[in-house]
Amino acid sequence: xxxxxxxxxxxxxxxxxxxxxxxxxxxxxxxxxxxxxxxxxxxxxxxxxxxxxxxxxxxxxxxxxxxxxxxxxxxxxxxxxxxxxxxxxxxxxxxxxxxxxxxxxxxxxxxxxxxxxxxxxxxxxxxxxxxxxxxxxxxxxxxxxxxxxxxxxxxxxxxxxxxxxxxxxxxxxxxxxxxxxxxxxxxxxxxxxxxxxxxxxxxxxxxxxxxxxxxxxxxxxxxxxxxxxxxxxxxxxxxxxxxxxxxxxxxxxxxxxxxxxxxxxxxxxxxxxxxxxxxxxxxx
Amino acid sequence: xxxxxxxxxxxxxxxxxxxxxxxxxxxxxxxxxxxxxxxxxxxxxxxxxxxxxxxxxxxxxxxxxxxxxxxxxxxxxxxxxxxxxxxxxxxxxxxxxxxxxxxxxxxxxxxxxxxxxxxxxxxxxxxxxxxxxxxxxxxxxxxxxxxxxxxxxxxxxxxxxxxxxxxxxxxxxxxxxxxxxxxxxxxxxxxxxxxxxxxxxxxxxxxxxxxxxxxxxxxxxxxxxxxxxxxxxxxxxxxxxxxxxxxxxxxxxxxxxxxxxxxxxxx
Numbered sequence: 066x067x068x069x070x071x072x073x074x075x076x077x078x079x080x081x082x083x084x085x086x087x088x089x090x091x092x093x094x095x096x097x098x099x100x101x102x103x104x105x106x107x108x109x110x111x112x113x114x115x116x117x118x119x120x121x122x123x124x125x126x127x128x129x130x131x132x133x134x135x136x137x138x139x140x141x142x143x144x145x146x147x148x149x150x151x152x153x154x155x156x157x158x159x160x161x162x163x164x165x166x167x168x169x170x171x172x173x174x175x176x177x178x179x180x181x182x183x184x185x186x187x188x189x190x191x192x193x194x195x196x197x198x199x200x201x202x203x204x205x206x207x208x209x210x211x212x213x214x215x216x217x218x219x220x221x222x223x224x225x226x227x228x229x230x231x232x233x234x235x236x237x238x239x240x241x242x243x244x245x246x247x248x249x250x251x252x253x254x255x256x257x258x259x260x261x262x263x264x265x266x267x268x269x270x271x272x273x274x275x276x277x278x279x280x281x282x283x284x285x286x287x288x289x290x291x292x293x294x295x296x297x298x299x300x301x302x303x304x305x306x307x308x309x310x311x312x313x314x315x316x317x318x319x320x321x322x323x324x325x326x327x328x329x330x331x332x333x334x335x336x337x338x339x340x341x342x343x344x345x346x347x348x349x
Numbered sequence: 350x351x352x353x354x355x356x357x358x359x360x361x362x363x364x365x366x367x368x369x370x371x372x373x374x375x376x377x378x379x380x381x382x383x384x385x386x387x388x389x390x391x392x393x394x395x396x397x398x399x400x401x402x403x404x405x406x407x408x409x410x411x412x413x414x415x416x417x418x419x420x421x422x423x424x425x426x427x428x429x430x431x432x433x434x435x436x437x438x439x440x441x442x443x444x445x446x447x448x449x450x451x452x453x454x455x456x457x458x459x460x461x462x463x464x465x466x467x468x469x470x471x472x473x474x475x476x477x478x479x480x481x482x483x484x485x486x487x488x489x490x491x492x493x494x495x496x497x498x499x500x501x502x503x504x505x506x507x508x509x510x511x512x513x514x515x516x517x518x519x520x521x522x523x524x525x526x527x528x529x530x531x532x533x534x535x536x537x538x539x540x541x542x543x544x545x546x547x548x549x550x551x552x553x554x555x556x557x558x559x560x561x562x563x564x565x566x567x568x569x570x571x572x573x574x575x576x577x578x579x580x581x582x583x584x585x586x587x588x589x590x591x592x593x594x595x596x597x598x599x600x601x602x603x604x605x606x607x608x609x610x611x612x613x614x615x616x
Contacts, residue, residue, distance in 0.1 A: 107455035186371035197587035198549040204571035204579045284463045288553050306469035322462035
């Protein structure tokens with residue numbers, strides 16, 4: 066009997082709990098709705114100010130257009146298919162740069178992190194070139210590769226590779242020596258230590274460098290597309306200005322920011338958090 | 350109490366040589382490769398200049414120094430305006446939690462639309478020239494400085510604020526003696542990254558929208574196949590960036606953190 070009582074008791078309890086959970090869910094949902102409304106609010110404010118300035122000063126269309134014109138331009142470019150094409154073009158260029166920068170930068174960073182002499186030898190030169198922004202090399206890249214995609218790729222790689230190298234190096238260096246010693250005393254050889262201790266231990270830092278690098282690379286890409294042209298979001302903004310289509314300029318800027326936020330929040334941050342949770346260092 | 354004998358650190362002469370020699374090797378290697386490429390392939394000056402030619406640019410080109418000062422002047426004005434507006438707006442926004450939360454998403458979005466993306470619109474607004482470059486510098490640096498200042502103000506422990514309030518201090522007094530010094534380390538790191546960002550923005554803006562300045566100069570040099578000017582310009586950009594960051598702002602930041610940073614003192 067006690068079993069039934071307790072079970073019915075727990076049933077009643079779970080009913081209450083379920084109700085509570087439901088209530089909390091409702092509250093969460095309400096909180097989330099309020100939260101997202103609050104997140105939208107400052108943008109509404111900007112649009113209102115923008116519209117007010119537009120109505121009061123009545124500027125020439127090459128300087129400022131009504132927000133509604135930008136929305137029209139959005140649908141127009143979607144219908145034309147230009148906007149999706151430009152977005153894929155920009156993302157494609159970025160991806161090529163990212164792949165090459167990882168392929169070269171990460172192994173180099175590991176090497177620098179593992180060998181002190183190599184690091185103290187190469188680091189000053191890397192820091193020096195890091196101080197010269199990739200954009201400053203754009204004229205030379207044009208002289209070498211002409212107005213082609215290769216110029217843009219070269220500038221993206223140059224911009225991205227330094228943060229990737231430095232952060233990978235720091236990641237290897239900050240792996241606690243206790244872990245290395247433990248692995249060594251358990252009889253693993255150097256290859257094993259590098260493979261199982263240093264490389265996984267550096268992952269969180271590698272991701273941080275990658276996120277930083279892709280952010281810089283994204284900006285370099287835009288500058289490259291301004292000057293080199295040949296499609297892409299940067300080209301859309303720059304060329305529309307030359308054509309006097311301010312609504313397309315502003316639309317391009319908004320899309321640029323939105324695409325970046327999506328890349329950052331939906332891809333880069335989750336990966337960074339995952340690596341930090343999986344391989345992140347427990348402080349020893 | 351017997352003193353624990355300290356191990357004597359012996360520095361061999363070899364390690365001293367290593368310390369200074371190692372960093373130079375890659376630079377020599379680079380110049381070696383550069384010189385050999387020129388000796389073997391003999392490329393046109395528009396593709397690869399001779400190292401000596403690059404070194405001569407600051408002394409032989411009359412346009413070198415005016416362009417350097419033009420770029421630095423634009424950076425200075427834009428950065429000054431960004432520093433003043435960014436810190437002031439940041440303190441005001443940081444004081445009110447509600448306001449800071451309110452505009453948070455907007456600041457994130459504005460940081461996502463990088464300074465460079467504003468160049469075409471800035472050309473439409475200000476025309477080609479100084480105003481537009483200054484605007485781009487301001488735009489790039491402002492949001493960084495603003496976001497860091499807000500963070501700094503918010504990080505000041507409320508206890509300090511409250512304790513002064515109970516002692517009867519006025520709002521202004523607290524602002525001057527608690528909030529501002531407490532936020533200073535973050536403000537400084539915001540200023541530092543803002544200046545670095547601003548310098549890159551100057552070059553990018555001049556590349557497409559100016560009639561003078563280092564960025565414009567190296568861009569035009571490409572059309573006239575003068576790679577010696579391009580390389581000299583790029584190296585100058587790097588050296589100026591390093592001097593500003595390592596020589597000026599990094600020490601300033603370190604001292605601010607030492608003086609006002611909330612680091613636990615090892616007493």
